Amino acid sequence: xxxxxLPDGSVRNFDGxxxxxxxxxxxxxxxxxxxxxxxxxxxxxxxxxxxxxxAAVEIVTTKHAAALDLIRHDCxxxxxxxxxxxxxGTQITFGPSTETGFYYDFARNEPFTPEDFARIEARMREIxxxxxxxxxxxxxxxxxxxxxxxxxxSCKAEWVNELPAGEELTIYRQGEWLDMCLGPHLPSTGKxxxxxxxxxxxxAYWRGDQTRAQLQRIxxxxxxSEDQLKTHLHQLEEAEKRDHRRIGREMELFHQxxxxxxxxxxxxxxxxxxxxxxxxxxxxxxRAGYVEIKTPQLLDRRFWEASGHWDKYAEAMFxxxxxxxxxxxHDGERAYALKPMNCPGHVQVFLQGxxxxxxxxxxxxxxxxxxxxEPSGALHGIMRVRAFTQDDAHIFCTENQITEECKAFxxxxxxxxxxxxxxxxxxxxxxxxxLRAGSDAIWDKAEAALRRGAEAAGVNYVLNPGDGAFYxxxxxxxxxxxxxxxxxxxxxxxxxxxxxxxxATYVGEDGQKHRPVMLHRAILGSxxxxxxxxxxxxxxxxxxxxxxxxxxxxxxxxxxxxxAVEVRDQLRAAGLRAETDLRNEKINYKVREHSxxxxxxxxxxxxREAEGRMVALRRLGGQAQEVLALDDAIHRLVREAAVPSH
RNA sequence: GCCCCAAUAGCUCAGCGGUAGAGCAACCGCUUCGUAAGCGGUAGGUCGUUGGUUCAAAUCCGACUUGGGGCACCA
Numbered sequence: 097x098x099x100x101x102l103p104d105g106s107v108r109n110f111d112g113x114x115x116x117x118x119x120x121x122x123x124x125x126x127x128x129x130x131x132x133x134x135x136x137x138x139x140x141x142x143x144x145x146x147x148x149x150x151a152a153v154e155i156v157t158t159k160h161a162a163a164l165d166l167i168r169h170d171c172x173x174x175x176x177x178x179x180x181x182x183x184x185g186t187q188i189t190f191g192p193s194t195e196t197g198f199y200y201d202f203a204r205n206e207p208f209t210p211e212d213f214a215r216i217e218a219r220m221r222e223i224x225x226x227x228x229x230x231x232x233x234x235x236x237x238x239x240x241x242x243x244x245x246x247x248x249x250s251c252k253a254e255w256v257n258e259l260p261a262g263e264e265l266t267i268y269r270q271g272e273w274l275d276m277c278l279g280p281h282l283p284s285t286g287k288x289x290x291x292x293x294x295x296x297x298x299x300a301y302w303r304g305d306q307t308r309a310q311l312q313r314i315x316x317x318x319x320x321s322e323d324q325l326k327t328h329l330h331q332l333e334e335a336e337k338r339d340h341r342r343i344g345r346e347m348e349l350f351h352q353x354x355x356x357x358x359x360x361x362x363x364x365x366x367x368x369x370x371x372x373x374x375x376x377x378x379x380x381x382x383r384a385g386y387v388e389i390k391t392p393q394l395l396d397r398r399f400w401e402a403s404g405h406w407d408k409y410a411e412a413m414f415x416x417x418x419x420x421x422x423x424x425x426h427d428g429e430r431a432y433a434l435k436p437m438n439c440p441g442h443v444q445v446f447l448q449g450x451x452x453x454x455x456x457x458x459x460x461x462x463x464x465x466x467x468x469x470e471p472s473g474a475l476h477g478i479m480r481v482r483a484f485t486q487d488d489a490h491i492f493c494t495e496n497q498i499t500e501e502c503k504a505f506x507x508x509x510x511x512x513x514x515x516x517x518x519x520x521x522x523x524x525x526x527x528x529x530x531l532r533a534g535s536d537a538i539w540d541k542a543e544a545a546l547r548r549g550a551e552a553a554g555v556n557y558v559l560n561p562g563d564g565a566f567y568x569x570x571x572x573x574x575x576x577x578x579x580x581x582x583x584x585x586x587x588x589x590x591x592x593x594x595x596x597x598x599x600a601t602y603v604g605e606d607g608q609k610h611r612p613v614m615l616h617r618a619i620l621g622s623x624x625x626x627x628x629x630x631x632x633x634x635x636x637x638x639x640x641x642x643x644x645x646x647x648x649x650x651x652x653x654x655x656x657x658x659x660a661v662e663v664r665d666q667l668r669a670a671g672l673r674a675e676t677d678l679r680n681e682k683i684n685y686k687v688r689e690h691s692x693x694x695x696x697x698x699x700x701x702x703x704r705e706a707e708g709r710m711v712a713l714r715r716l717g718g719q720a721q722e723v724l725a726l727d728d729a730i731h732r733l734v735r736e737a738a739v740p741s742h
Numbered sequence: 743g744c745c746c747c748a749a750u751a752g753c754u755c756a757g758c759g760g761u762a763g764a765g766c767a768a769c770c771g772c773u774u775c776g777u778a779a780g781c782g783g784u785a786g787g788u789c790g791u792u793g794g795u796u797c798a799a800a801u802c803c804g805a806c807u808u809g810g811g812g813c814a815c816c817a
Binding site for chain 1 (some may be wrong): 752773774775777778779780790810812813814815
């Protein structure tokens with residue numbers, strides 16, 4: 097007897113093992129037709145899988161949460177079958193589902209181009225129409241290797257060879273075609289909704305390893321229905337509209353050009369935004385007991401040799417030499433490097449004079465401008481650049497102070513993110529990696545202290561085993577933005593290697609020299625990148641305190657010019673960023689233009705307002721206008737534009 | 743760095759072997775107008791750079807540069 101509990105709580109009894117399909121058929125023919133797979137005690141299985149014991153079973157249809165993943169994985173297989181039919185000699189390798197679709201990596205000498213997509217998609221639809229049965233087989237390893245080798249599928253054969261011994265090797269066959277795969281899959285290709293679309297082709301390394309062959313990856317998106325597909329494509333268009341590069345240009349925030357690859361030309365409005373962010377961080381950090389410093393941009397190469405960066409990050413460092421002949425005579429072959437990070441500089445400041453335990457913790461903050469030669473393929477708008485500024489700080493403290501410092505930092509970070517409109521923060525805890533510096537005793541202490549700090553600050557984290565830096569454990573902070581994307585920004589790292597390397601010490605209560613611990617921490621990460629994230633988060637519609645132009649005073653006719661200028665000047669005197677629009681244009685035109693420019697507030701002044709010393713206030717995105725006295729308006733706007741108080 | 747794609751007016755794009763085009767923006771007039779585009783006119787380009795093919799190249803081919811999408815990288 098096998099008793100099967102269905103999601104509604106009802107129980108069905110069978111005389112012996114029963115397949116998913118038989119179960120669905122027993123419940124109803126409609127369900128049997130719609131069934132794609134089953135979930136047995138939470139584990140997804142083929143519809144043909146036999147349920148041998150009492151279990152809780154769900155029938156997965158396109159409505160089920162697990163359906164999309166199945167559909168996408170099947171889509172990858174159908175893509176691979178179509179490609180191998182159309183392009184003989186192409187090797188299959190690996191093709192999983194992704195968050196919005198699937199991809200499949202192929203090995204083939206000739207490139208695939210987007211022009212091939214229509215042809216491949218058409219063949220995929222044909223395969224769906226063929227309604228090929230998808231069946232699962234268990235093969236002995238030798239047979240699989242022989243089979244794949246005979247087909248010229250060397251990647252697959254290599255993979256089979258490396259499967260852990262004892263692991264079952266399953267083959268999924270659909271029609272003439274087959275692939276080694278863990279499954280599960282739909283019962284036949286005909287069950288696959290035709291709501292898929294090939295999106296792009298890209299290079300990808302075999303096994304994700306740069307030193308191995310480069311494969312061609314074809315990406316697609318797949319959904320349970322045409323409507324869902326359409327919605328997804330629409331969302332992609334919407335995401336494109338908030339692209340920081342596009343908004344940066346439209347709002348005249350910044351530009352980039354060929355002669356300064358990886359750097360940013362900040363325009364007046366963009367720099368206003370930048371300073372609003374920087375000044376906010378400056379105030380927060382000051383209030384949290386940090387002292388701000390500034391360390392050199394250019395340091396002797398020997399300094400970086402001593403710190404270990406010269407060797408470890410050789411490819412990523414900019415080396416600089418003076419051009420003048422006399423300098424060469426004087427300095428010889430002396431070379432300098434632009435700093436790629438701030439920590440070694442901060443240690444130098446710590447090293448000046450004798451530090452007492454009474455001085456600790458010392459918190460050095462710096463808006464540190466760093467240069468790194470990022471690989472060309474990594475550059476991306478202002479998100480990934482070669483010249484950037486970190487909201488960096490290093491806390492020198494005793495081991496006993498780690499917990500308290502971690503706690504204070506986490507609290508500072510969380511409240512800062514909140515001020516910028518990010519409520520959803522994911523935290524990762526990276527503990528000791530296999531290759532590491534420092535004794536196990538110190539790691540025990542550092543990990544425990546960091547954990548206690550995070551917990552005391554009320555931070556929930558997921559453990560990423562072995563993900564810590566070689567010099568200490570770390571916390572990573574990921575923000576989720578308005579359209580659900582994640583950005584890693586903040587970090588907190590415990591370091592007991594650098595103080596050692598630079599021989600940093602403090603005098604303890606006992607009169608002896610002790611080694612301080614160094615906490616590396618950043619909240620925004622890179623200012624440039626964070627501003628890019630802010631632009632995309634708000635789609636350019638910044639909260640008032642960040643908006644580059646907060647208000648525009650617009651006239652109805654030129655009679656209002658003098659009053660408009662006065663209003664603007666009063667707004668400015670009250671600390672608001674205000675402009676006038678006195679152009680000979682209709683108010684409709686002005687409203688439209690400043691709305692598109694995402695100015696949060698418009699103060700319209702006509703004859704009536706001028707006479708009564710009033711303004712008509714209109715908010716971005718709103719229809720209503722509010723007419724109020726100028727003084728009242730200024731008071732209110734000043735209050736609204738205040739930077740977040742914590 | 744690697745693979746694919748792209749580069750035409752300030753922006754968005756058309757033109758795809760035979761004399762460089764549109765809309766918006768800009769500039770100049772007219773219009774003084776009450777909450778998302780008034781009207782008319784003018785100007786604007788070494789078609790990313792550089793080689794080649796051709797009687798003829800924005801258009802076809804190669805190289806380079808930059809950008810985009812991925813992969814790899816991200817102290």
